[in-house]
Each structure stands twice: as C-alpha cells, then as structure tokens.
Amino acid sequence: MRIVVMGAGAVGCYFGGMMALAGHAVTLIARPLHVEAIRRDGLLIERADGRHRVHLAATEDPAAVTEADLVLFCVKSTDTEPAGETLRPHLRSETAIWSLQNGVDNAERLARTLGRPVSASVVxxxxxxxxxxxxxxxxxxxxxxxxGPGNDVYAAAFTEAGLPVTVSRDVATALWTKLVINCAYNAISAIAGLPYGSFIGEPGVTDMMRDVVDECGAVAAAVGVSLPDDLWPQVRAIAATMKGQMSSTALDLARGRPTEIDHLNGYIVTKGAALGVATPVNRALLLLVRLRERAAARPEDAPEAAR
Structure with missing residues (x-):
C-alpha cells in the first residue's frame, strides 16, 4: 500500500513510521528539519519495546501525493484549508483521504476545500x-x-501493522468525545505548563474540568450529538493512562507556534454562542490560552524581570 502523510508531526510520523515498519511504501511530507534528518538517518521511533529506525521517503513537496492509495492528513486544524489547497491539484480521484486531526469539523472543511469526500477519523x-x-x-x-471506499481494506492493513482501526458509522460521537477530553485537558496543561498527571490532583482542578465537560455536553446536546453516559469517567481516566503527557496546546506554546485552541475550547464557545448555550469556563480557558499565545509570540512585551 502506498501511503502519504501530509503534515508529518508526531501523529503522522508515528502512524506513517509504523506502517513503513510493516512493509508499506510510506512518504512523509514534513517540515525541512524533519525531512533532512529522515533522509539522512531514517525515522527513529521510540517505543516501550525499544527504538526502531525505519528508512522511508520524506519530502516538502505536496506533489508526493500523486501516487498515493491513502493520504493521512495530519496538519493542525488551523492549516486545514491552506494545506488542502496545496494537495488538490495532485490528488488522483481514487485516492482515499483520512483526516487524523483534532476537532470535529476538519473532515468537512477539508472535503469542501478539495471538492471530494474525506473520511473523518478519531486518533x-x-x-x-x-x-x-x-x-x-x-x-x-x-x-x-x-x-468509505476501500476503508475496510486499509483498516485491516493498519490493524495488521499493530495500529487497530475500527470502521464505524458513529464517528461523530467519538469525535465529540475526544473533543470534550481535549477541552478538559489541553488548555489547563498549556496554562500550567504541566503534564496531565501533575495537575489533576490540585484542589479545584477536577471541579473546573467537570464544569468544562458539562458545558461541552450541553453544546453537544444542542447540536444533536449524544455523548456516552460514562463520559466523565473517561475524561478522569486520561490522567492515569497518560499521566506524563503534555497537551499539544502546551507543546505549541513552548515552541512559540499558534495553537489549535480555537478549534477546541474555542469551537465550544462559538457553537454555544450560536445556540444560546452558556460556556463561561471554556471561554475563560480560551482567553487565557490566547493570552499565553500572545506572550509567546511577543516576548518583548514581557516585563524585564520575567524574561
């Protein structure tokens, strides 16, 4: 199978690298530093079972999708439309496209940009x-x-490679469930600069997270999405299963890059405002992360003592 990963960050490199280890032809479209390192040394995948170095193609050129059977679209939510525009002239009509992105509307936005179907997926x-x-x-x-066309075959290949894939008609519920989890953790991790397991036990944190979840649930209900009855236990369990994980929002801030906060808590705030659902805790987290983004982008605005 010929797979091209558009936006080979952590998610794209992991899934693409694992498929390459399984013997598939994989090309990563990535930033220049990653491309240079992968061309020189291969991609290093560090897992609990050891370090695996896999040699695969890497490029900055979006035209690499021309021969793809499957495209894993892994760019940040903020880049969905511009990245889609760069791919559009090079895609074959039979190429399948999976959106492996945060948020709930990326597949829909990408499909509009490309003028063709895109399969939503939850990572x-x-x-x-x-x-x-x-x-x-x-x-x-x-x-x-x-x-989607061919998705059963592709799912079987991923599963065989140690990446279990479930094909489901109820992706909307899964997307919203993950959105709620991201809304509960990402902003707090970014604002505090801490991994999940380090802030979950602080007084008042779980109460605030529960408020976030309740607001998200109210917006989901207004949209017409039914969330799982055990959503809060699912959210709470993440801190135990991923205790050392920093959120992607925290990592973006640390690197001085724009975050996806407008597509996480910001999406809930926007939808809530449109539907008449109050989302004050999500709004507060959104505004605080935006302020952190501004501070990261403009360090000259910081007081001298804080530099």
Whole structure:
C-alpha cells in the first residue's frame, strides 16, 4: 500500500513510521528539519519495546501525493484549508483521504476545500517529537474511521501493522468525545505548563474540568450529538493512562507556534454562542490560552524581570 502523510508531526510520523515498519511504501511530507534528518538517518521511533529506525521517503513537496492509495492528513486544524489547497491539484480521484486531526469539523472543511469526500477519523495516541526525525510514543495507537471506499481494506492493513482501526458509522460521537477530553485537558496543561498527571490532583482542578465537560455536553446536546453516559469517567481516566503527557496546546506554546485552541475550547464557545448555550469556563480557558499565545509570540512585551 502506498501511503502519504501530509503534515508529518508526531501523529503522522508515528502512524506513517509504523506502517513503513510493516512493509508499506510510506512518504512523509514534513517540515525541512524533519525531512533532512529522515533522509539522512531514517525515522527513529521510540517505543516501550525499544527504538526502531525505519528508512522511508520524506519530502516538502505536496506533489508526493500523486501516487498515493491513502493520504493521512495530519496538519493542525488551523492549516486545514491552506494545506488542502496545496494537495488538490495532485490528488488522483481514487485516492482515499483520512483526516487524523483534532476537532470535529476538519473532515468537512477539508472535503469542501478539495471538492471530494474525506473520511473523518478519531486518533487515540500519545506521542511527541523528541527532535528532528525522532518520534517518541507514550501510549495507545488506535483509530476510528468512518466508512468509505476501500476503508475496510486499509483498516485491516493498519490493524495488521499493530495500529487497530475500527470502521464505524458513529464517528461523530467519538469525535465529540475526544473533543470534550481535549477541552478538559489541553488548555489547563498549556496554562500550567504541566503534564496531565501533575495537575489533576490540585484542589479545584477536577471541579473546573467537570464544569468544562458539562458545558461541552450541553453544546453537544444542542447540536444533536449524544455523548456516552460514562463520559466523565473517561475524561478522569486520561490522567492515569497518560499521566506524563503534555497537551499539544502546551507543546505549541513552548515552541512559540499558534495553537489549535480555537478549534477546541474555542469551537465550544462559538457553537454555544450560536445556540444560546452558556460556556463561561471554556471561554475563560480560551482567553487565557490566547493570552499565553500572545506572550509567546511577543516576548518583548514581557516585563524585564520575567524574561
């Protein structure tokens, strides 16, 4: 199978690298530093079972999707439309596209940009880039993807490679469930600069997280999405299963990059405002992360003593 990963950060490198280890032809479209390192040394995947170095193609050129059977679209939510535009002229009509992104509306937005179907998927993996061409896996590694042409075959290939994929018509519930989890953890991790397991026990934190979950649930209900009855236990359990994980929002802030907060807590705030649902805790977290983004982007605004 010929797989191209568009936006080979931690998620793209992990899934693409694992499929390459399983013998599939994989090309990563990535940033220049990653491309240079992967071309020189291969991709290093660090897992609990050891370090695996896999040699695969890497490029900055979006035209690499021309021969793909499957494209894993892994760019940040803020880049969905512009990245889609760069791919559009090079895609074959029979190429399948999976959106492996945070948020609930990326597949829909990408489909509008490309003028063709895109399969929404839900990613469950804890991974981070330890350096150029070096991905570190912290846990999990499964996907839920909606039905589409060839998706059963692709899902079987991923599962055989140790990346379990479930094809499900109820992707919307899974997407919203993950959105709620991200809303509960990402902003707090970013604002505090701490991994999940380090802030969950602080007084008042779980109460605030429960408020976030309740607000998200009210917005989901107004949209017409039914969330699982055990949603809060699922949210609470993440701190135990991913205790050392920093949120992607925290990592973006640390690198001085724009975050996806507008597509996480910001999405809940926007939808809530449109539907008449109050979301004060999500709004507060959104505004605090935006202020942290501003501070990261403009360090000259910081007081001298804080530099």
């Amino acid at each position: 469950y993996v804890a991974a981070g880039m330890a350096g150029p061409g070096h991905v570190r896996h912290h846990g999990r590694g499964e996907l839920i993807v909606e039905p």
